[in-house]
Amino acid sequence: MDSHKPYAPATLAAQALGAVDPITKAIIPAIHPSTTYVRDEDNQYRNGRVYARPHNPTFETAEELLTALEGGVASLSFASGMAAATAVFLACKPGDHILVPKVMYWSLRNWLMGAATEWGLRVELVDMTDLAAVKAAIQPGKTALIWVETPANPLWTISDLAGLAELAHGVGARLAVDSTCATPILSRPLSFGADIVMHSATKYLNGHSDVLAGMLTTGKQDDFWARVVAVRAQVGAVLGTFEAWLLQRGMRTLSIRVREACRTAQAVAEAFAEDSRVLEVMYPGLPTHTQHNLAATQMSGGFGGMLSIRLKAGEGAAIKAAARTQLWKRATSLGGVESLIEHRSSVEGPTSPVPTDLLRLSVGIEDTGDLIADLKEAIGG
Known part of the structure; x- marks a missing residue:
């Protein structure tokens, strides 16, 4: 080369x-x-x-x-x-x-x-x-x-x-x-x-x-x-x-994995931004994100494979939703080919600045529709 x-x-x-x-x-x-x-x-x-x-x-x-x-x-x-x-x-x-x-x-x-x-x-x-x-x-x-x-x-x-x-x-x-x-x-x-x-x-x-x-x-x-x-x-x-x-x-596969995760994360963010059970979707790729324009100047090709969602029903509902997912695995970490979900404040403890109704999502490279359907079903109970 x-x-x-x-x-x-x-x-x-x-x-x-x-x-x-x-x-x-x-x-x-x-x-x-x-x-x-x-x-x-x-x-x-x-x-x-x-x-x-x-x-x-x-x-x-x-x-x-x-x-x-x-x-x-x-x-x-x-x-x-x-x-x-x-x-x-x-x-x-x-x-x-x-x-x-x-x-x-x-x-x-x-x-x-x-x-x-x-x-x-x-x-x-x-x-x-x-x-x-x-x-x-x-x-x-x-x-x-x-x-x-x-x-x-x-x-x-x-x-x-x-x-x-x-x-x-x-x-x-x-x-x-x-x-x-x-x-x-x-x-x-x-x-x-x-x-x-x-x-x-x-x-x-x-x-x-x-x-x-x-x-x-x-x-x-x-x-x-x-x-x-x-x-x-x-x-x-x-x-x-x-x-x-x-x-x-x-x-060696970094580029293709990251771009696929970005594409799916954007779709997941957009799907749950319209969900009546969701209080807030935290993802810089959404135009509603307060720093979307800044993110666009510093990032090219996507806004990352990570996002968080907050549920209107609160902490208990968030924990139960994470427990009901089939494709999203309840595990700490991020950036792998498999999608992960985590009730982050439980991990960080009582001094955490993370809202208790928040679920952190690491988007992998699975089918976008499968991931969205699995999470919607888990939130709905």
């Missing part, structure tokens, strides 16, 4: 950058399980690899592909999405002021308000959809990082990436974006000024609910990125080689 040609993301993903093994001529990347590498006779490592924790060819296949998809300069894979996300915060320094969303991935929010603050980070929650609120929360000379998730799980609000990047860079801070649900097929945060993009690769990048993984992509290889690289190597939060191979295999 000619790296100088502007291939579409679907082409880059499907061909995994077109790599062919120079010895065997195989078109599928190999698994390299070795944990160590031979030194040169003068005790140097001219092949660039010393030990499997910081370097492994199997990791690099997925990393190079994501770098190309995101339009970045380098990527790192991790043992989970949490490992990838926390590496960014661990690369900050004790005493740094950090801004994070009020609505975000619950496990990361809990870690930030617990272990991260105990370690010395000054973490502040802010409404990332309100640029004025973010500007007011910034402490010049102290704020080191703004972390945003868009679309934000599970209310699917949209944050202005270009506006946040301008605010961050105006005080010498960095903008990091959790783009797990958008994926590089729909949005490339680096093009809007973000410094680092994070993915829970367990979700859409792998896409088959059989690998735990996380990934980071940077727009520049600066001192901060060097600290992130050191965190991964020193903490040892790396993938196993088989998991890394499964990840890159899953990424």
